[in-house]
Amino acid sequence: xxDTISLQHMPVNAVKLQGILGSTLHNxxxxxxxxxxxxxxxxxxxxxxxxxxxxxxEFWGKVVxxxxxxxxxxxxxxxxxxxxxxxxxxxxxxxxxGCISSYPEERQLxxxxxxxxxxxxxxxxxxxxxxxxxxxxxxxxxRMLDHLIGQLNGEPLQNFGEHCGLAACSILGAVVGIYRITxxxxxxxxxxxxxxxxxxSKHNIFEEVLKxxxxxxxxxxxxxxxxxxxxxxxxxxxxxxxxxxxxAVLKFFDAVRTQEIFITGGGGMLDAVGEFWYQGKRNQTxxxxxxxxxxxxxxxxxxLCDAVMSLSDVSSAPLEMVHTTCNALLGAVRNDGxxxxxxxxxxxxGAASKVPxxxxxxxxxxxxxxxxxxxxxxxxxxxxxxxxDAVMRTPGGVAIHYFxxxxxxxxxxxxxxxxxxxxxxxxxxxxxxxxxxxxxxxxFELHLLVPAWQKNPLQIKVNDRIYTGxxxxxxxxxxxxxxxxxxxxxxxxxMRREISxxxxxxxxxxxxxxxxxxxxxxxxxxxxxxxxxxxTLCMEQENSWARFACRLSDGTKLCAYISAGSRFLPGNLLxxxxxxx
Numbered sequence: 001x002x003d004t005i006s007l008q009h010m011p012v013n014a015v016k017l018q019g020i021l022g023s024t025l026h027n028x029x030x031x032x033x034x035x036x037x038x039x040x041x042x043x044x045x046x047x048x049x050x051x052x053x054x055x056x057x058e059f060w061g062k063v064v065x066x067x068x069x070x071x072x073x074x075x076x077x078x079x080x081x082x083x084x085x086x087x088x089x090x091x092x093x094x095x096x097x098g099c100i101s102s103y104p105e106e107r108q109l110x111x112x113x114x115x116x117x118x119x120x121x122x123x124x125x126x127x128x129x130x131x132x133x134x135x136x137x138x139x140x141x142x143r144m145l146d147h148l149i150g151q152l153n154g155e156p157l158q159n160f161g162e163h164c165g166l167a168a169c170s171i172l173g174a175v176v177g178i179y180r181i182t183x184x185x186x187x188x189x190x191x192x193x194x195x196x197x198x199x200x201s202k203h204n205i206f207e208e209v210l211k212x213x214x215x216x217x218x219x220x221x222x223x224x225x226x227x228x229x230x231x232x233x234x235x236x237x238x239x240x241x242x243x244x245x246x247x248a249v250l251k252f253f254d255a256v257r258t259q260e261i262f263i264t265g266g267g268g269m270l271d272a273v274g275e276f277w278y279q280g281k282r283n284q285t286x287x288x289x290x291x292x293x294x295x296x297x298x299x300x301x302x303x304l305c306d307a308v309m310s311l312s313d314v315s316s317a318p319l320e321m322v323h324t325t326c327n328a329l330l331g332a333v334r335n336d337g338x339x340x341x342x343x344x345x346x347x348x349x350g351a352a353s354k355v356p357x358x359x360x361x362x363x364x365x366x367x368x369x370x371x372x373x374x375x376x377x378x379x380x381x382x383x384x385x386x387x388x389d390a391v392m393r394t395p396g397g398v399a400i401h402y403f404x405x406x407x408x409x410x411x412x413x414x415x416x417x418x419x420x421x422x423x424x425x426x427x428x429x430x431x432x433x434x435x436x437x438x439x440x441x442x443x444f445e446l447h448l449l450v451p452a453w454q455k456n457p458l459q460i461k462v463n464d465r466i467y468t469g470x471x472x473x474x475x476x477x478x479x480x481x482x483x484x485x486x487x488x489x490x491x492x493x494x495m496r497r498e499i500s501x502x503x504x505x506x507x508x509x510x511x512x513x514x515x516x517x518x519x520x521x522x523x524x525x526x527x528x529x530x531x532x533x534x535x536t537l538c539m540e541q542e543n544s545w546a547r548f549a550c551r552l553s554d555g556t557k558l559c560a561y562i563s564a565g566s567r568f569l570p571g572n573l574l575x576x577x578x579x580x581x
Contacts, residue, residue, distance in 0.1 A: 005447060005474060006312045007392040007399060011412050012072045012130070015391045019404025019426065020330060020547070020562070022073070025383045028337030029076050033067045033380060038086035041372075045093040045120075050102040055374070057102040057116020060090065062377035064123040068130050069384035080131070087127050090120065091140050098143030109151060109160050114168040115225075117148065121174035128181060141178050149190055157194055158201045166225035169199035172232025176239065191236050195245070199229040206233060206248045215255050216277040223260070223268045223277045227300045234307035246311055253308045256301070257320055263498060263507055263576065264331065264514050264561055265324030266293035266344050267301060274343045282501045285349035285577050293344035295375035298328045299382035306389055318389070318401045319452050319472065325386040325402065326427045326512040330562045333379055340379035345565060349505050349577035351525050354565040397445035399474065403432045403491075416442040418483070427512045428548040428560065430491030438483045445478040451491060451512065460489040495533040495550075505577035506531070508558060513548060516564035519573040521549065521557035528578040529556040 017025065041060040044050050050057055067083055070076075094100045100120050103113040121141060128137045158165030172194045179187035198204025200219040205226065208218055218226060230252045237245040260267045260280040269283065270276035274291035283289045302324060308317040332344045332354070345352040356373075390402035397413055403426040410416045418438035424431060450458045452472035460467045462477060463485055469475030477487075493511040500507070508515040508529065517525040521543055535550040538557060543549050545566065546559035564574035 005394050005399060005476075007309045007394060009072075009388050010391055010393055010398070011409075013075060014409040014412060015073060015387070016407045017073060017387055017390065017404060018406055019424070020428075021325065021383065021387060021390065021402070021404055022406065024330060024333060024335070024337055025070060025380075025387055026074055026337075027335065028333070028380045028383055029067075029070050029074060029079055031336050031338045032376075033063065033070060034076070034079050034082065036063055038063075038082055039089060042086060042089045042093060044102040045090060045100055048102060048104045050116075051104060051107065053107065053111035055112040055116065056372070057112055058119045058374065059372050059377050060086070061116070061119025061121075061123040062374070062381065065119070065126045066378075066381035066384050068123070068126045069388065070380060072130065073384065073387040083127065083131065087124065087137070090124070091136060094140055094143065098147035100140070100144050112162060112167065114148070114157075114161050114171060117144065118171040118174050121145070121171070121178065125174065125177040125181070138181055142182055142184065145175065145178050145187060145190075149186075156197050156201075158197050158199060163222040163225050164219040165201045166199060166205075166219050166222055166229060169194055169197075170225050170228035170232060172199065172229060173235045174232075176232065176235040179239070188239060191232075192240070195233060195236055199232075205229065206245070209248050209252045209255065210244065214277075214279070215252070215260055216279055218277075221270070221276045221278065223275060223297045224294065224300050226277070227256070227297075227304045231300075231303050231307045234311060237311070249307060249311060253304055253317065256304065257316065261301065261320070261324075262293060262328070262348065263509075264293065264328045264344070264348070265301075265320070265326070266295075266298045266328030266332075268292070268294040268297035274346065285347075285500045285502060285505045287347050287350055291343035291346040292348055293328060293332075293346075294342060295328075295332045295340050295344060295382070296378045298324060298332065298344065299378045299385070302329070302382050302385050302389075306385060309389070309392070315473065318399075318449050321386065321389050322402055322449070322451070322512060325382075327514045327561050329379075329382045329386060331564070332375070333383070334568055335566065337380075339568060340373075340376045341568060342373060342375045345574065349500070349575070349579075351519075351573045351575055352565070353570050353572055353574065354568050355570055356568070394445060394447055396478070397447065399447035399449065400434075401449045402426075410438075410444070413442075413444050416444055418442075420446075426491075427562075430493040430511055432487075432489050432491065434487040436481050436483065436485040438481060438485075441480050441482045443478075443480050445476055446481075446487075447474040447476050448487075449473075450475055453496065453509070453511070454492050455494065455496075456492070458489055458491070460487060462487050495535050497531065497533060499580070500577055504580060506580050507577050508533075510535075510548070510550070514561040514576060515550070515558040516561045516574045516576045517556070517578070518546070518559050518564045519571070520567075521546070521559060523556060525573050525575040526579075527556075528581055529558065530554050 161168030270278040270290040274294040305317040341354040408420040450469040454471035532553040548560040
C-alpha cells in the first residue's frame with residue numbers, strides 16, 4: 001500500500017470518459033464552448049474599452065484555456081478550429097510595445113488589468129503546449145511579459161491590482177510557464193521577485209503559512225486568488241526546488257483541506273457570492289456568513305490538488321479531487337453544460353436553491369458582461385482538469401483515481417499496447433469491473449485509489465487472486481498482465497452520517513456522494529431525516545432525474561447532491577445539513 005507516487009497527466013485523448021463526467025464535459029463542449037462569441041471576448045482587447053475597472057478581461061483566457069484542455073479528453077473539430085481562430089485574433093490585438101490588455105493605457109496596472117493579462121498568457125501557453133507550438137505565440141508571450149516588466153519599472157508587483165496584490169501576483173504561474181518555453185533567465189528572475197515578496201502587500205503569504213497562519217488570515221482571505229498564488233509557487237519549485245517552497249504549498253493545502261472545505265468539497269463564504277476563506281469547515285452551517293461555495297473557488301481548489309499531486313506528495317490530494325468532483329463540481333453545472341451556478345448553494349443548513357448570479361441572467365445581455373460570469377467561464381476548466389486527473393501516468397504504469405465507465409489507452413507505458421476498460425455506474429454505484437485488452441502480455445503497475453470512506457479494507461479480485469487495499473491510499477498491483485485479465489471490486493455504498501463541527505447538524509453520505517433533500521422528492525426539506533442509516537434505492541420514474549435516490553425508514557427521500565436543485569430555479573429547494581433532533 002503506497003500513499004505517495006509520482007504522477008503525470010496522460011497523453012491527449014488517452015482516456016475516454018463515458019459516465020457523468022464524460023457526458024457533462026461533452027455537453028459543455030457542444031452547448032457552451034462551441035457557442036461562445038469568441039470575437040466579442042477579443043473585442044475588449046482590440047478596442048481597450050474596459051474603462052470601468054471591471055474584469056471582462058478574464059473571460060477570453062478562462063474560456064479558451066478550458067476549451068483547449070477539454071480537447072485532451074474529447075476531440076471536437078469545430079471547437080479546435082474556433083480555438084485556432086480566436087488565438088490568432090487575440091494576437092492581432094498586440095500593439096508594437098508588446099502589450100495585450102483590455103484596459104486603456106491610462107488605466108493599465110490598475111484594478112483587474114494584470115489579472116486579465118494573466119489569463120491571456122495562460123491560454124496562449126496552453127495553446128502552445130497542447131495544440132500548436134507556434135513561434136508567433138512564443139514571441140507574443142515574450143513581448144507581452146517584457147512589456148509588463150517594463151511598465152512596472154521596478155515597483156513590486158504586489159502593490160498593484162486587487163486583494164492586497166493577490167490578483168496581480170497570481171500571474172506567477174504564467175511567468176514560470178513563459179520561462180519554461182523561452183529559457184529567458186530574466187523571466188525566472190522576475191518570478192523569483194514575486195516569490196520572495198510573497199504575493200501580497202500585507203505580508204509574505206508563503207512565510208506566513210509556514211508560521212501556521214490560517215488561510216482566512218492570509219492577505220485579505222480571498223480564496224481563489226490566494227490558491228492561484230500557491231499553485232504558481234508549485235510551478236516555480238520545479239526550477240528552484242527549495243524545500244521551504246514545497247513545504248509551504250503542502251502546508252497551505254492541508255490547512256485549506258482541514259479548515260475551509262465544506263462537506264460538498266467546495267469552499268468560500270463571507271461575502272454575497274462566497275469568495276473568501278472564513279473557517280468554512282467550522283462555519284458552513286451558519287446562516288449569517290455570506291453565500292457559500294463560489295464555483296471559481298471549487299475549480300481552483302481542484303488546481304491546488306493537481307499542484308500537490310505534481311509535487312509527488314499525494315496522500316490526500318486525489319481523495320480531495322474525487323470528492324470535490326463528485327459533489328461541488330458536478331453539482332454546480334446543469335446537465336446540458338450550458339450553465340454554472342455561482343454560489344453552490346446558500347445556505348447548506350437551510351432550505352436553499354442553486355440560482356444564477358445577477359450577471360449570469362440571459363435576459364441581461366445589455367450588462368457590461370454580455371451574459372458572462374466568472375463561474376460560467378471557470379466551470380468547464382474544472383471538468384477538463386477533473387477528467388485529466390481521473391487517470392494519471394506513474395513511472396511504471398497508471399493510477400486510477402475515479403472509476404466511472406471509461407477506456408484507457410496504455411500505449412504511453414513503454415512496452416504496452418492495449419487498453420483498460422472500466423464498466424460501472426460510478427459514482428452512483430460501487431460495483432467496478434476493469435478488463436485488460438492487450439495485444440500481448442506486458443508488465444506494468446496499476447495503482448488503484450481506495451477511498452478514505454471505505455469502512456473496511458477493500459477486497460480486489462484480479463482474476464482468481466485477492467488483493468487487499470486499506471482505505472485512504474493506493475493499492476499497487478504490479479504484475480504481468482495478459483489479454484482478458486480482469487479486476488473486480490465493490491466500493492462500500494452503505495450510508496454514513498457526519499456531524500457538523502458545531503455538533504448541531506447531521507448530513508448523510510453514500511460512497512463518494514453527499515446526499516441532500518430536494519423539494520421534488522416530496523416533503524418539507526427542513527424536516528430532519530431519521531438517524532436510521534438503512535436505506536433502499538427508489539429510482540421511480542418520477543424521480544429518475546436524481547440518478548441516485550434513496551428512501552429512509554420513515555419514507556424520507558434523499559438524492560445525490562449532484563442532482564439536488566438541478567432545475568436551478570428558486571423554487572427547487574434542497575438542504576444538505578439537517579437539524580439534530
